[in-house]
Amino acid sequence: xxxxxxxxxxxxxxxxxxLVSGIIARSKAQMQNRRGASLWRPYAELLKLFRKQxxxxxxxxxLFRFAPVILFAATATAxxxxxxxxxxxxxxxxxxxxxxxxxxxxxxxxLMLGAMDGGSSFGGLGASREALVSALAxxxxxxALISVAILSxxxxxxxxxxxxxxxxxxxxxxxxxxxxxALVLVAIAETGRIPVDNPSxxxxxxxxxxxxxxxxxxPSLALIEWASAxxxxxxxxxxTGIFAPWGMATNAxxxxxxxxxxxxxxxxxxxxxxxxxxxxxxxxxxxYLIPDFLGMASALAILxxxxxxxxx
Amino acid sequence: xxxxIFNSFLVVLLIIPAVTLVCRRGRRVRFAPSLLxxxxxxxxxxxxxxxxxxxxxxxxxxxxxxxxxxALSVDRLSAFFLLLICAVGAxxxxxxxxxxERHYSQGKADWLWALLPLFVLSMALVVTASTxxxxxxxxxxxxxxxxxxxxxxxxxxxxxxNIFIYLLMMHAGAAAxxxxxxxxxxHANGLDFAAMRGAAAAMPTGMxxxxxxxxxxxxxxxxxxxxFHLWLPKAHPIAPSPVSALMSAVMLKTAIYGFVRFTFDxxxxxxxxxxxxxxLAGAISGLLGILYALTEHDLKRILAYHSVENIGxxxxxxxxxxVFMANNSPAWAAVALVAxxxxxxxxxxxxxxxxxxxxxVSEATHTxxxxxxxxxxxxxxxxxxxxxxxxxxIIGLPLFNGFVSEWMIFRSFIEGSQLQGISSSxxxxxxxxxxxLIGGLAAACFAKIFGVAFLGRARSPxxxxxxxxxxxxxxxxxxxxxxxxxxGILPGLVVNPLAVxxxxxxxxxxLPEGAFSISRTLPWIAACAAFLMIVIAGLxxxxxxxxxxACGLPALDSRMQYSAAAFSKPLRTVFARVYKADRTVDVxxxxxxxxxxxxxxxxxxxTSFERSLYRPAVNGIVNIATRLRKLQTGNMQVxxxxxxxxxxxxxxxxxxx
Numbered sequence: 023x024x025x026x027x028x029x030x031x032x033x034x035x036x037x038x039x040x041l042v043s044g045i046i047a048r049s050k051a052q053m054q055n056r057r058g059a060s061l062w063r064p065y066a067e068l069l070k071l072f073r074k075q076x077x078x079x080x081x082x083x084x085l086f087r088f089a090p091v092i093l094f095a096a097t098a099t100a101x102x103x104x105x106x107x108x109x110x111x112x113x114x115x116x117x118x119x120x121x122x123x124x125x126x127x128x129x130x131x132x133l134m135l136g137a138m139d140g141g142s143s144f145g146g147l148g149a150s151r152e153a154l155v156s157a158l159a160x161x162x163x164x165x166a167l168i169s170v171a172i173l174s175x176x177x178x179x180x181x182x183x184x185x186x187x188x189x190x191x192x193x194x195x196x197x198x199x200x201x202x203x204a205l206v207l208v209a210i211a212e213t214g215r216i217p218v219d220n221p222s223x224x225x226x227x228x229x230x231x232x233x234x235x236x237x238x239x240x241p242s243l244a245l246i247e248w249a250s251a252x253x254x255x256x257x258x259x260x261x262t263g264i265f266a267p268w269g270m271a272t273n274a275x276x277x278x279x280x281x282x283x284x285x286x287x288x289x290x291x292x293x294x295x296x297x298x299x300x301x302x303x304x305x306x307x308x309x310y311l312i313p314d315f316l317g318m319a320s321a322l323a324i325l326x327x328x329x330x331x332x333x334x
Numbered sequence: 335x336x337x338x339i340f341n342s343f344l345v346v347l348l349i350i351p352a353v354t355l356v357c358r359r360g361r362r363v364r365f366a367p368s369l370l371x372x373x374x375x376x377x378x379x380x381x382x383x384x385x386x387x388x389x390x391x392x393x394x395x396x397x398x399x400x401x402x403x404x405a406l407s408v409d410r411l412s413a414f415f416l417l418l419i420c421a422v423g424a425x426x427x428x429x430x431x432x433x434x435e436r437h438y439s440q441g442k443a444d445w446l447w448a449l450l451p452l453f454v455l456s457m458a459l460v461v462t463a464s465t466x467x468x469x470x471x472x473x474x475x476x477x478x479x480x481x482x483x484x485x486x487x488x489x490x491x492x493x494x495x496n497i498f499i500y501l502l503m504m505h506a507g508a509a510a511x512x513x514x515x516x517x518x519x520x521h522a523n524g525l526d527f528a529a530m531r532g533a534a535a536a537m538p539t540g541m542x543x544x545x546x547x548x549x550x551x552x553x554x555x556x557x558x559x560x561x562f563h564l565w566l567p568k569a570h571p572i573a574p575s576p577v578s579a580l581m582s583a584v585m586l587k588t589a590i591y592g593f594v595r596f597t598f599d600x601x602x603x604x605x606x607x608x609x610x611x612x613x614l615a616g617a618i619s620g621l622l623g624i625l626y627a628l629t630e631h632d633l634k635r636i637l638a639y640h641s642v643e644n645i646g647x648x649x650x651x652x653x654x655x656x657v658f659m660a661n662n663s664p665a666w667a668a669v670a671l672v673a674x675x676x677x678x679x680x681x682x683x684x685x686x687x688x689x690x691x692x693x694x695v696s697e698a699t700h701t702x703x704x705x706x707x708x709x710x711x712x713x714x715x716x717x718x719x720x721x722x723x724x725x726x727x728i729i730g731l732p733l734f735n736g737f738v739s740e741w742m743i744f745r746s747f748i749e750g751s752q753l754q755g756i757s758s759s760x761x762x763x764x765x766x767x768x769x770x771l772i773g774g775l776a777a778a779c780f781a782k783i784f785g786v787a788f789l790g791r792a793r794s795p796x797x798x799x800x801x802x803x804x805x806x807x808x809x810x811x812x813x814x815x816x817x818x819x820x821x822g823i824l825p826g827l828v829v830n831p832l833a834v835x836x837x838x839x840x841x842x843x844x845l846p847e848g849a850f851s852i853s854r855t856l857p858w859i860a861a862c863a864a865f866l867m868i869v870i871a872g873l874x875x876x877x878x879x880x881x882x883x884a885c886g887l888p889a890l891d892s893r894m895q896y897s898a899a900a901f902s903k904p905l906r907t908v909f910a911r912v913y914k915a916d917r918t919v920d921v922x923x924x925x926x927x928x929x930x931x932x933x934x935x936x937x938x939x940x941t942s943f944e945r946s947l948y949r950p951a952v953n954g955i956v957n958i959a960t961r962l963r964k965l966q967t968g969n970m971q972v973x974x975x976x977x978x979x980x981x982x983x984x985x986x987x988x989x990x991x
Contacts, residue, residue: 076875079882081791083711083718087877095866099859113859116851120744121732121859123770128731131777138785138896141709142882146896149785153778154904160774161767164744168766172751177848237882241875313908324764330751331759 023274024110031106034283035259036098039251040064042258042294049298064251071244079237081141089136090238090245093129097249097256100125104259107282108271109184117177119167123160126212126256129249130156133234140237144226148233155218155230155312159211162319166204169326170264173197183263187272195333200326202265207319209261211312213254216301218312228306255290262289336381340392340408343378346370347455351448358444365431367447372427374451378458379420385413387831393464402467403526406459410835411599415461415591418679421817422583422686423454429690429810430576432803436697437574438486445486446574453479453580460588466515466525469592473511476588477504480581484573493572500569503562507555514548514596517541527600534600542601546608549596550615556589559649560619561943563642567626570641571634571702575693578634582641583686587678590648597656598671598839609656610761612649617768620646624775625912628782628902633692633702636783637685640728643772644681648674650765651743654750657762659840661753666746668836669849673742675832680735680821684727687814691721694807695787698800704786704898708793713800716808718788720815725780727818730773733860735821738829741852743769749849775905782901791892823860826853 044061051058060066078086102112103122115121134152137145171177173195174185186194211218219230226233235246263270269285271278307315350367357363384390385408392408408416430450434443456479459472481497515525521541522533534542551562558566570578597603623642630636651674658667694717695710696702711718727734747769750762792798802808821828833845884890906913916938922931965976 072873076877077880078877080879081709081882083709083789085711085722085789087875088871091867091870094870095863098866099863102862113855113862115855116848117741117745117748118852118855120741121852121855124730124732124737124773125859127729127773127777128726131726131729131731131781134781135785135789138781139789140882141790141892141895142884142890143894143896145790146785146901149781150896150901150904153781153901154908157771157774157778157905158908161770164770165764165767168748168751168763171748172763175752177745177748241873245870309904310907320767324767327751327763327767328760330763331756334759 025112027107027271027279028102028110028112028114031104031108032098032102032112035101035104035106035255036252038290039248039255040068042255042290043251045291045294046298046301049295050302053298053302064247068244068248071239071247072241074240076240076242079140079142082139082237085132086136086139086237087242089132089139090242090249092132093136094245094249094252096125096128096132097252101252101256103179104256105180105183105263105267105270106259106286107279109187109267110180114178114180116181118179119171119177119182120164122179122260123164123167126253127156127160129253133246136238137234137236142237144233144236147226148230148236151230151309152234154309155211155316158313158316159208159319162204162316162323163208163212165320165323165327166201166208167264169197169201169323169330172327172330179260179263183267183270184272186264187267187270191268195329197326197329197333198265200322200329202261204319204322204326205261205264207315207322209257210300211316211319213257214250215254215297217304217307218315220306223306228309258290258293259286262286262293336384336390337392339377339381341394343374343381344394344406344455344458346374347451347458350374350451354444354447358440367451368427368431368434371447371451371454372424372431375420375424375427375454379417379424382408382413382417382420386410386417386835389834397465400467403465403524404468404471405464405526406462406468407464407527408462410831410838411591411594412462414675414679414832414835415587416458418587418682419454419457419461419584422580422682422814425810425813426576426579426686426690428813429579429693429807432806433574433576433693433697436804442486446483449479449483449486450577450580453483453577457584457588461591464527466518466530470508470512470515473508473588473592476585477501477508480569480573480577480585483577484569486577487572487574496565496568496572500565503555503565507552507562510548510552510555511592512552514545514552517545517548518600527595530600534602542604546597546601546604549593550611553589553593553596554615557586557593557645557649558619558642559615559645560622560642561947563619563623564943564948566642567635567638570638571632575634575689575696578637579686579689579693582638582689583682586641586645587682590645590652590674590678593652594671594675594839597652603656603659603667606657606660606755606758609653609658609660611653612656613653613761613765616646616649616651616653617765618646619643619649620768620772621775622912624772624779625909628775628779628905629913631703631705631898633695633704633783633787634689636704636779637688637692640688640776640779641681641685643776644677644685644728647740647743647769647772648677648681650674650769651677651739651746654743654746654762654765657750657758658746658753661755661758663753664840664842665844665846666749666849668833668840668842669742669749669845670746671836671839672829672832672845673739673746675836676742676825676828677736677739679828680727680739680818683814683818683821684724684734684736687720687724687811687818688728690807690811690814691717691724694803694811695721695800697803697807699794699796701794701796704783706794707787707797708892708895709789709791709797710800711788713792713797714802717803717811720808720811721788722784723815723818725784727822729776729780733819733822733856733863735818735825738822738825738852738856740769740773742829742850745849749846778902778905782898786896786898786901790895791890793892793895793897823856824853825856826850829853 134149214231271282394406456475463469522529555562627639655670730736730740747766
């Protein structure tokens, strides 16, 4: 039973990822007084891309075609660590917060390599900027996760979620505030949203992720797009799981199991709408302001960790 | 049986140089020394593995033949490091067989095959010695043989200068090591390890602190922790690639062995500030090592700086163990120690792999400047793939060996939050941030190396014509890569015996629960990822080869690619304060201020330590020496006066003493 739910929630995360980008695109359009495309458009786009030819630059090696596969596989494996419907996951092991962070790093590393294999300056430009953002984002991400792990006396994601579920929402530790602040900032940087990166730009002055995937087309591009949507969904699911897990099925009753996906869907849609609001109201940061942005995240994460000890 | 193999291991290593002399004439037997060395390394690895896994003790006593007690003994700790030496030594030898064949004349090859076994022997001596005399013999010989091996590649002025700095710093370090041995003398009856271990507990605190600090400096110099790392990026890159692999992967680890032996085995831990000092050294070495590596374009120098970084990570583990010991938590101290030792082994494997890869690449392209490479993965498939495995291991991606040890270090950092002492419970978890930052920067650095050297277009005609290296070189690298992956997926093979070793040192029965939880999950994750990859890769994909999009221009050329300097520019800008680069820009104008005729730009980094720490010290010493020169007039009468004055001073001293 548990295994089935765990499998379903991992597959669910993979399946709904394009929908989340659809919701963000739609809400953004409506913020800007446009009607916007259908919520399901990302699925149609993936389908279209999967049917197309894969164009491979003549300079590229086999790694160019393998990088998207590895990116997708690593991100999908990371999906098996996130508790969604109930406080447990397919790969549920003490210390998985580190594994989760580093599984995402695999995909990023190979995407950077794939970008550099194209042999044009755009790929290198994107990879270089991605290296800047990811190198500085890893520390606050891990520290923020560690601070909540210390609070809940466990080192596994599901343990953290379980500890938060059992707490009285009105008596949460202030550490959560710092950790939430840090994680939100890191989530924006990691998933390449405004103000760190603009997912809809094609201007070489500003693009990071788009520059990396410029040479990709067809099924490879589909895998990359799907994996980035999945990464966004994973991090949003992680945020809701750690900071607002209420509504998860803590027992195996039918009612709880039916309620959990609904509550999760509502939370996810809300977060997607928040992202749309942020993206419509803030301008992108200049690239050399990104370290300050992540410096803020690091400061919050350091405070979160320090307070776990001071407030014992 | 094992004892016999161990004895013959030592003896054969000693006679290989003679074999080299005998076999130099015959064409048929010219591979004898190399094959013998390969065989001996494999035999040594087998003995060490048995001793490490089963805990067999081996001993050799040569005190009857030497003026001072000279004895070797192999316990688990020694066996682990002996295994590390031999396990890296065997592939390196295999690699050298064809490397030497292509690079060196007969004379130089003879020197290499004569010196390489002695270098291995001296390292084996260091890690198996059980008396101070044997240890120091090995310690000195190791330095001298490695310096001699560096000289094989030539002795230009610049190289001699670098080797001079290497020898100078090694001897300064050795002085500290010798002093820390001799400080035991007033309290221990004899300088064999058992006596030292017995005496350490009863020694006064000041003496223990002095021993700790001296061994920290002495072994730290050999290990290359900042600020004693100055020699490392100078000496390692100029050695022949197989020798750099041995120096970086193995020789640095003998310093880790010495430090563990002194601090954990003899002294048995100490006050908490020892741990903080080691953590601080680890954090600074890790961060500065990786930051300096980011700015370099010389493949071997980058790898040398990465050694500084990885030694930093090992010191983070050792420091954590000391903090846990000081907080009366020996079980978790054992975990941190296992992590540090495992990282030593892992670093030995992937760093030798990467250095051998650098050797292969430099053989194919005749350069070690990554800006002159590019597109090598297409032309050197196997070298490229194993180099990629090395990259994934060193930056600690899951399913590769570097991840396992870094995970354990992270795990013990997090556990530090449960300690009673408030300072430890803040410092240790925050160190996880440092390690994560090191990891992130390392990923950026290796994306740069692999992306610039192996991917995209060839950046020079030599790179265009690169071809795959010889079979023995390929198989040596493939062996090391395979061991990286095996430890990455099935870490229990090494961790379980290491846990026994650490528990012995810490006097605890077992590792705490959850300290090594991922060992059972990693194979499943590997299976899951492999399954997904096979499924996705199996999807039908029609590919068409097209030129890269050139924005409508006719075609791209290799100069339009992002270079390594451009790649690291954002990070260099962010950390500009650390580098304090010396930049000189010289622009010649045809018509100022427009139409630049020529621009020359020179930026020198990585010298801030030389400038702000070593330069004043050297200047000071030279200054004093210049003043003292006045004493040396060269006049016979003055020297007679000195003798006379010294005599009177002695007489006066003896009268009142």
